[in-house]
Amino acid sequence: MDHATKTEIALGQKIAPPMLDWYDQHRRHLPWRHDPGIKANPYYVWMSEIMLQQTTVATVKSYFEKFTNLWPDISDMANAPLEDILQEWAGLGYYARARNLHKCAQTIMQDFNGQFPETEAELLMLPGIGPYTAAAIASIAFNQRAVVVDGNIERVMSRVFKSYAELPKERAEFYRLANLATPDSRVGDYAQSLMDLGATICTPKSPKCAICPIQPHCLGKLEAEGLPRKAPKKIKPTRKGLSLWITTLDGYLLLERRPEKGLLGKMPGLPGTDWIEGQEPDIDTLMQKMQFLPKLEHQLAEGEAKHTFTHFHLFLSVGKITLSNTCDLPHNYFWLSLDQLDEFGLPTVFKKAVSLAQR
DNA sequence: AATACGGGGTG
DNA sequence: CACCCAGTATT
Structure with a gap:
């Protein structure tokens, strides 16, 4: 030995x-x-x-x-x-x-x-x-x-x-x-x-x-x-996704608590599609997931948030939805006052998506 | 043994 | 943009 x-x-x-x-x-x-x-x-x-x-x-x-x-x-x-x-x-x-x-x-x-x-x-x-x-x-x-x-x-x-x-x-x-x-x-x-x-x-x-x-x-x-x-590095594939910027007229933003396992596990983030390689974001599945909301038509924010993780590049687009007021939510979602957003601890990829939505 | 897992700094 | 960093857990 x-x-x-x-x-x-x-x-x-x-x-x-x-x-x-x-x-x-x-x-x-x-x-x-x-x-x-x-x-x-x-x-x-x-x-x-x-x-x-x-x-x-x-x-x-x-x-x-x-x-x-x-x-x-x-x-x-x-x-x-x-x-x-x-x-x-x-x-x-x-x-x-x-x-x-x-x-x-x-x-x-x-x-x-x-x-x-x-x-x-x-x-x-x-x-x-x-x-x-x-x-x-x-x-x-x-x-x-x-x-x-x-x-x-x-x-x-x-x-x-x-x-x-x-x-x-x-x-x-x-x-x-x-x-x-x-x-x-x-x-x-x-x-x-x-x-x-x-x-x-x-x-x-x-x-x-x-x-x-x-x-x-x-x-x-x-x-x-x-x-x-x-050893030579593997090249990172590129994935695409869509995140939702859902706000209410009285100043709240919809966030989700991510699952315990996997990427950004247990961290809060914007709700959205899975991030997938080689295909456009699956919006149909996302809208089914968001059925608890009274309104689902979104308006696409201009541009994409670019972010690189350990093993893939991400292009993240942001769909904006405005609701008149907050509503009841499944247990893994919550409302955050927009006043608290700046100091709220979001993973960097979602900070980028937020700044895209707010432009 | 190989893969998943963030993000910022550097050249 | 590619590479690097006071690595660990899971498969």
């Missing part, structure tokens, strides 16, 4: 010391990052790591501040209604993270007496915590040796060891290399130093090898920009 050569072992051991020195000198202040010598707040470490999954530091900062102000500790988060958490998560994406955040907080209150488990294996069993996050929390919050491997660290390892392993297929090879480089002490600082390095110096394009603290040991520096090797 672990067939490291003596050369690999020797190289691995050269990485942590200069990285920790560099971290001590260049450590960035981040809202969730504890000062040197101060104990980490596991709740902050957990919250930040969940938010940072596939999401940049710049994007996360304001969300982290908002969440820790609204819910200062794990019991506050566990007791909050899920709808409130989704409302505040809106715009950050990957909404299963928010649902799992809530579930995880409740699990920790019920099964762990409100205290985070400190081992990688226990953390791994919690909702929303996978191999990366379990290792990150164990090392950063509890100073346990754990092999932390994220996209940054894969890139740094591929370059330092000049590995031609291809992502995502050979992810295990980068774990093996990262293990060779992981020290036994200050593991949390070490993991964060590598991630900072990947974000600022060992970048995907135009890496700044000239100022890299481990450049003297780096085997791949001459071909850094070509590493790591990655």
Whole structure:
């Protein structure tokens, strides 16, 4: 399983010391990052790591501040209604993270007496915590040796060891290399130093090898920009859909709560058709679904909202309907006062549709 | 092993 | 526009 050569072992051991020195000198202040010598707040470490999954530091900062102000500790988060958490998560994406955040907080209150488990294996069993996050929390919050491997660290390892392993297929090879480089002490600082390095110096394009603290040991520096090797991406198909902007004369907008599973699960949104590849939106089926409304003739807003999800492009048109007043609704629909719309937490695709309807 | 799952920033 | 990002859960 672990067939490291003596050369690999020797190289691995050269990485942590200069990285920790560099971290001590260049450590960035981040809202969730504890000062040197101060104990980490596991709740902050957990919250930040969940938010940072596939999401940049710049994007996360304001969300982290908002969440820790609204819910200062794990019991506050566990007791909050899920709808409130989704409302505040809106715009950050990957909404299963928010649902799992809530579930995880409740699990920790019920099964762990409100205290985070400190081992990688226990953390791994919690909702929303996978191999990366379990290792990150164990090392950063509890100073346990754990092999932390994220996209940054894969890139740094591929370059330092000049590995031609291809992502995502050979992810295990980068774990093996990262293990060779992981020290036994200050593991949390070490993991964060590598991630900072990947974000600022060992970048995907135009890496700044000239100022890299481990450049003297780096085997791949001459071909850094070509590493790591990655499988070609699939092309995204294009889907089309129609959303409905249904308002009343007394100033309410019709919204629906989306199903728990699937895209934008449990988030609020404009009612509309399914989003389908290769055919026009199925308006007949939509109108049958909206039979509870007194009037169904819509007027098409000019243009389309364009939005790209992880695995498809969307062209969304908007049909406008004006009703004289509100009416009774099925349980997954609700009226929102237009006064509250601007600060209401809608997924970005629906924010775009709203701005189209309001033009 | 492959696919579903957001959105913003960058070159 | 394509690529990237402090990945996880499901199939």
